[in-house]
Amino acid sequence: MSTLEIDRVRKTYGNLEVLKEVSISIGTGDFLVLLGPSGCGKSTLLNMIAGLENISGGEVRIAGKVVNELSPKDRDIAMVFQSYALYPTMTVRQNIEFGMKIRGVSPANRDKAVRAAADLLQITHLLDRKPSQLSGGQRQRVAMGRAIVRQPKLFLFDEPLSNLDAKLRVDMRTEIKRLHARLGTTIVYVTHDQIEAMTLATRVAVMKGGVVQQLDDPQTVYDRPANVYVAKFVGSPSMNIIPCRVEVEGTTATAIIDVANRPAARIPGIGLSSQAASTYANRKVLIGIRPELFSVGNGQAQGAISVDVDVVEPTGPDTLAVFHLGGVEVTARLPPKQVNAGTAATLAVDTSKIVLFDSDSEELIN
Amino acid sequence: MANALSQPKPMAEVLPRQNRIRLGRLFIYAPLAVMAVLYLMPLWVMVVTSLKPLDEIYGGSFIGPPQTITLDAWRSAWSQACIGTECTGLRPYFVNSLLMVVPAVVLSTGIGAINGYILTKWRFPGANFVFGLLLFGCFLPYQAILIPMARTLGLLGLAGGIPGLVFVHVAYGICFTTLFFRNYFVSLPDELTKAAMVDGAGFFRIFWSVILPTSIPIIVVSCIWQFTQIWNDFLFGVSFTSGGNSPITVALNNIVNVTTGRKQYNVDMAAAMIAAIPTLLVYIVAGRYFVRGLTAGAVKG
Amino acid sequence: MNAAKSFSSRLAGWLPRIVVAPSLLIVIVTVYLFILWTGVISFTSSKFVPVYDFAGFEQFVRLWATPRWHTAVANLFIFSALFLLLSTGIGLLMAILLDQNIRAEGFLRAVYLYPMALSFIVTGTAWKWIMNPGLGIQKVVNELGWTSFTFDWITDPKMAIYTVVIAGVWQSSGFAMAIFLAGLRGIDNSVIKAAQIEGASLPLIYRQIIIPMLRPAMLSVIVLLSYIAIKSFDLVLALTNGGPGSATELPSTFMFSATFRRNQMGVGAASAIMMLMTVAAIIIPYLYSELRERNNG
Incomplete structure (x- = not known):
C-alpha cells in the first residue's frame, strides 16, 4: 500500500504564502501530475513531499504515516530531478548504488539490484561510464535507475523531461508510462507541459498561485475544466472562451454570440441543467468551445455559424482556422484545405461537449 | 572566470581581416616583445649575477652573461651566509618556511572548503552576513591587527615560533579560501545535494562523497594561492618571529641588509633565487590555476 | 536549502552552523575584535607595552605632528597615484595587444604574470641590485658610451619613491593585464560585429565600445591595486628600507617601525587605524556593490 495524502498543506516564506491549504489524495498505483506554470507552487509542493522543504502547516501522509518531521531518507x-543531479565524479554504477551503500545493503545485493535496474532501463553497457560521457536521454535513464533501485513507496519526478529535445521527450514519456505500468508504483510528477500531464497521469492537479484549481482524471480535466484558467491551460490550441448571452425557451437553451458585420450566431442545445438555465437565462456567460468541436457545415443546418476566416495555419493532419466571434479571436481545428484565408466559411459546432462558465467568477456552470 | 582566459576566442578573431592588417602586426608584436624583455630582465639579472664570481661582478657589467660560472654563491647562500650572528645560510629558514606553509595551506584549504559548502548548500538565516564578515577579512590591512595579534600569540604561548605563524596564516587565509570555495560551489546545482539527501546521505557524507570529489580544480587553486601567499609573506614573519625561527623571506631580507664588508651581490641574488624558486616552480607547473586564484575575487563570475 | 532543519533531529539541523562557528569565531576575534583592540590602544598612552589608560586623541595629535608621518602620507599619494596609473595603463595596453589573435600568447601571458608569484622581498632585492648606481643600469649605460647618464634615484631622497613605483609596477601590472584580458574575453563578440557592420574602425571600436565595457574589470583592478598600494610594506623594506633617511617611508612601514622599533605603540596603533579607515573607505563600497549585483544576477 502506498497512498499519498496531502492534507491542508501550507507553505509560507515570511509573509509570502506560496501554498494555500492544498489537499490532494491519491491511491496506490496512481500517477499524479502536478501541472501548472512556473511559480505556481508545484515544485515547492513536491519538495515538501520529499522532505527537502519544511511544511509550514497541514500534514503529508505517505502510506498512512505522517512524514512531516521525517528526513528525506526516512520517507x-x-x-x-530536472537536471538529473547525477554525481559527476561517480560512474553510472556508483551513482545507482550510492543510496544502497549508505543504507548498508550488501555488495552482492547491490550488484543484483543495479543489474536488474540497468536491464530494465537498457543501460547495462553504460554502467562504467561517467555522467559526462552520456547523452541527455541516457542521463535521464540513469537518474531513473537510481530511483528504481530504492524500491520506494513513492516516486517523485521534478520536470524530468524538460531538459530533453522534443523528439527524445516523446520517447522518454512513453518510457516512463511503460515503467509505471510495469512497476505499479505510486508516482508524483511535476510538469508545466499539459501534454505530459494528459498522456501520463491517472490524476491531474492543475495549480495556480499556490491553489489547486482542479483535481481529476485527465479526460475530465480536458472535457469539463473547473474554470476558465484550467480550460485555457490544458489543450493546445487552447479552448476558445467566447462571451455570449443565454436564451432559454422551454427546455432548450441557446447561446447567442455577436459576430462583427453579421447577424448574431445562435448555438442551440447547449446542455444546461434546468436550475442553471433559470439562473442564467438572459444573462451573459462565457462559452467554452474546443477547437476540434468545430466542423465545416452547410448553411442550412441548425446552429451553423458564418464567419470570415482571417488566417489559416496548416499543421499537416489539420488546418487551424482563425476568425473572430463575440469580439475575441477563435481557433477552429478543421480538416485540411476546406477553408481559405480572407473568405467566408460556414461552421457547425458539436454542442455535446460545449462548456459554460460564469462570466464573473469564471467557474464552470454545471 | 579563469576559463575566460583560456577558452573563448580573442576579440580580434571576429574583426575583419583588413582592419587587423591596418593596425599592423608589427605595432602589436614590437611592444609585446619589448615588454617581455623588460619583464624577464630582473630574473635574468638575478640568475646571471648569482652564477658569477664576486670579482667579475665588481669588474664587469651586471647584465652580461657570466664568463666563469660558479655555484659558490648558491652554496654560500644555502649553507654559509650569515643571518644576524648565525652563519647557517638559508637552509634552516627554508625548512622553517616549509614547516609553516604545509600545515597552514592544508588547514586553511580544508576549513575554507567546508565553509564554502555550508554557505552555499546549507544556507541558514544570516549566511550572507557571515560571508560578508569573512569577505572583508580578505581586504584587511594587517597593520590594523599586528599589535593585538602579537599580544594574543604571547598569551597563547605561540609567540616567536612557527606554530604561531601557522595560526595567523590559517586565521586570515580562511577568508580567501572560503571565498574561493563559495564561489565555486555556488555553480554546483542544489539538486545534487538534494539527490544525495534523498539517497540518505547526511551533512558530512554529502560533503565527502559528492561535493569534494567535484572540487579538485578549486582545491588546487586554493592550495596554490595559499602556498604563494604564505611562502611570500614577510610582515607576519618579521612581526611574530625572531632569530632562528624566522621564515625564509625574513632571513633573505637579513642577508641582503645586514652584510658588512664588501657586498656579496652574487650571494644576495642566489639567496633571492632560493626564496623564489618554490613559488616560481608552482607558477610554472600550475600557472593556469594561479591566474584563477589571482582573479577569483576580482571579476564577478 | 534550509531543508533538513526542523524534521531531522534538532542537532542535525544545527550541524552546519556548529561546523561554521569556529571559523566565524576566529575571524570575528582576529579581524573585528583585534581592530577594536587596536582602536582602543590608539586612545591610550601605550609605548613599549599596551597600557589601558585613556589618553583621548593624544596619539592621533602626535601622529599628525610627526614629520615622518607626513612624508609617509605624501609618499602614499605619490606612490598610489603613479602605481595605479602605470599598472592600469600598461596592463590594459598589454591585454588589448595580447587579444589581437597573436602567436605565443600563452608564453607572453606567463612572462607578464610571473613577477606576481614572487615575494615582494625578492622583487625588492632584485631591483635594488639593478638600480644600484655603482654597478647597475647606470654603469651599463655609462660603459656603452653615454658617460653622462646617471640613474641614482635609489640613493636620491627626492627620487627614491619612484624606484618603489618602478618595482611595484613591474610586479603588479601583469595582474591588471590578467583581469583586463579576462574582461575582454568575456565581451559578447556580436556587439563588436554589429559595430563593424556599421563601419566603425578598430581604434574607434576599442575606444567607444570595448574599453567602456571593461568598466567592471577596471573597477576591480583599481580597487585591488589600491589595496596592494596601501598595504605595501615588504617591497619598501627590501628595496630602500624606508630610506634614504625617511624618504620612502609609507604608512605601513611607519606603523611597523613606530610599534616595533621606536616603542611608540600608541602612535603605531593610531597610524594603523588611519590606514584601516582608508582601506575601508575604498573596499566596503566595492564589496557592497559586488555582493548586491551578484544577488541580483
Whole structure:
C-alpha cells in the first residue's frame, strides 16, 4: 500500500504564502501530475513531499504515516530531478548504488539490484561510464535507475523531461508510462507541459498561485475544466472562451454570440441543467468551445455559424482556422484545405461537449 | 572566470581581416616583445649575477652573461651566509618556511572548503552576513591587527615560533579560501545535494562523497594561492618571529641588509633565487590555476 | 536549502552552523575584535607595552605632528597615484595587444604574470641590485658610451619613491593585464560585429565600445591595486628600507617601525587605524556593490 495524502498543506516564506491549504489524495498505483506554470507552487509542493522543504502547516501522509518531521531518507521515496543531479565524479554504477551503500545493503545485493535496474532501463553497457560521457536521454535513464533501485513507496519526478529535445521527450514519456505500468508504483510528477500531464497521469492537479484549481482524471480535466484558467491551460490550441448571452425557451437553451458585420450566431442545445438555465437565462456567460468541436457545415443546418476566416495555419493532419466571434479571436481545428484565408466559411459546432462558465467568477456552470 | 582566459576566442578573431592588417602586426608584436624583455630582465639579472664570481661582478657589467660560472654563491647562500650572528645560510629558514606553509595551506584549504559548502548548500538565516564578515577579512590591512595579534600569540604561548605563524596564516587565509570555495560551489546545482539527501546521505557524507570529489580544480587553486601567499609573506614573519625561527623571506631580507664588508651581490641574488624558486616552480607547473586564484575575487563570475 | 532543519533531529539541523562557528569565531576575534583592540590602544598612552589608560586623541595629535608621518602620507599619494596609473595603463595596453589573435600568447601571458608569484622581498632585492648606481643600469649605460647618464634615484631622497613605483609596477601590472584580458574575453563578440557592420574602425571600436565595457574589470583592478598600494610594506623594506633617511617611508612601514622599533605603540596603533579607515573607505563600497549585483544576477 502506498497512498499519498496531502492534507491542508501550507507553505509560507515570511509573509509570502506560496501554498494555500492544498489537499490532494491519491491511491496506490496512481500517477499524479502536478501541472501548472512556473511559480505556481508545484515544485515547492513536491519538495515538501520529499522532505527537502519544511511544511509550514497541514500534514503529508505517505502510506498512512505522517512524514512531516521525517528526513528525506526516512520517507521511503525516490526522486528524479530536472537536471538529473547525477554525481559527476561517480560512474553510472556508483551513482545507482550510492543510496544502497549508505543504507548498508550488501555488495552482492547491490550488484543484483543495479543489474536488474540497468536491464530494465537498457543501460547495462553504460554502467562504467561517467555522467559526462552520456547523452541527455541516457542521463535521464540513469537518474531513473537510481530511483528504481530504492524500491520506494513513492516516486517523485521534478520536470524530468524538460531538459530533453522534443523528439527524445516523446520517447522518454512513453518510457516512463511503460515503467509505471510495469512497476505499479505510486508516482508524483511535476510538469508545466499539459501534454505530459494528459498522456501520463491517472490524476491531474492543475495549480495556480499556490491553489489547486482542479483535481481529476485527465479526460475530465480536458472535457469539463473547473474554470476558465484550467480550460485555457490544458489543450493546445487552447479552448476558445467566447462571451455570449443565454436564451432559454422551454427546455432548450441557446447561446447567442455577436459576430462583427453579421447577424448574431445562435448555438442551440447547449446542455444546461434546468436550475442553471433559470439562473442564467438572459444573462451573459462565457462559452467554452474546443477547437476540434468545430466542423465545416452547410448553411442550412441548425446552429451553423458564418464567419470570415482571417488566417489559416496548416499543421499537416489539420488546418487551424482563425476568425473572430463575440469580439475575441477563435481557433477552429478543421480538416485540411476546406477553408481559405480572407473568405467566408460556414461552421457547425458539436454542442455535446460545449462548456459554460460564469462570466464573473469564471467557474464552470454545471 | 579563469576559463575566460583560456577558452573563448580573442576579440580580434571576429574583426575583419583588413582592419587587423591596418593596425599592423608589427605595432602589436614590437611592444609585446619589448615588454617581455623588460619583464624577464630582473630574473635574468638575478640568475646571471648569482652564477658569477664576486670579482667579475665588481669588474664587469651586471647584465652580461657570466664568463666563469660558479655555484659558490648558491652554496654560500644555502649553507654559509650569515643571518644576524648565525652563519647557517638559508637552509634552516627554508625548512622553517616549509614547516609553516604545509600545515597552514592544508588547514586553511580544508576549513575554507567546508565553509564554502555550508554557505552555499546549507544556507541558514544570516549566511550572507557571515560571508560578508569573512569577505572583508580578505581586504584587511594587517597593520590594523599586528599589535593585538602579537599580544594574543604571547598569551597563547605561540609567540616567536612557527606554530604561531601557522595560526595567523590559517586565521586570515580562511577568508580567501572560503571565498574561493563559495564561489565555486555556488555553480554546483542544489539538486545534487538534494539527490544525495534523498539517497540518505547526511551533512558530512554529502560533503565527502559528492561535493569534494567535484572540487579538485578549486582545491588546487586554493592550495596554490595559499602556498604563494604564505611562502611570500614577510610582515607576519618579521612581526611574530625572531632569530632562528624566522621564515625564509625574513632571513633573505637579513642577508641582503645586514652584510658588512664588501657586498656579496652574487650571494644576495642566489639567496633571492632560493626564496623564489618554490613559488616560481608552482607558477610554472600550475600557472593556469594561479591566474584563477589571482582573479577569483576580482571579476564577478 | 534550509531543508533538513526542523524534521531531522534538532542537532542535525544545527550541524552546519556548529561546523561554521569556529571559523566565524576566529575571524570575528582576529579581524573585528583585534581592530577594536587596536582602536582602543590608539586612545591610550601605550609605548613599549599596551597600557589601558585613556589618553583621548593624544596619539592621533602626535601622529599628525610627526614629520615622518607626513612624508609617509605624501609618499602614499605619490606612490598610489603613479602605481595605479602605470599598472592600469600598461596592463590594459598589454591585454588589448595580447587579444589581437597573436602567436605565443600563452608564453607572453606567463612572462607578464610571473613577477606576481614572487615575494615582494625578492622583487625588492632584485631591483635594488639593478638600480644600484655603482654597478647597475647606470654603469651599463655609462660603459656603452653615454658617460653622462646617471640613474641614482635609489640613493636620491627626492627620487627614491619612484624606484618603489618602478618595482611595484613591474610586479603588479601583469595582474591588471590578467583581469583586463579576462574582461575582454568575456565581451559578447556580436556587439563588436554589429559595430563593424556599421563601419566603425578598430581604434574607434576599442575606444567607444570595448574599453567602456571593461568598466567592471577596471573597477576591480583599481580597487585591488589600491589595496596592494596601501598595504605595501615588504617591497619598501627590501628595496630602500624606508630610506634614504625617511624618504620612502609609507604608512605601513611607519606603523611597523613606530610599534616595533621606536616603542611608540600608541602612535603605531593610531597610524594603523588611519590606514584601516582608508582601506575601508575604498573596499566596503566595492564589496557592497559586488555582493548586491551578484544577488541580483
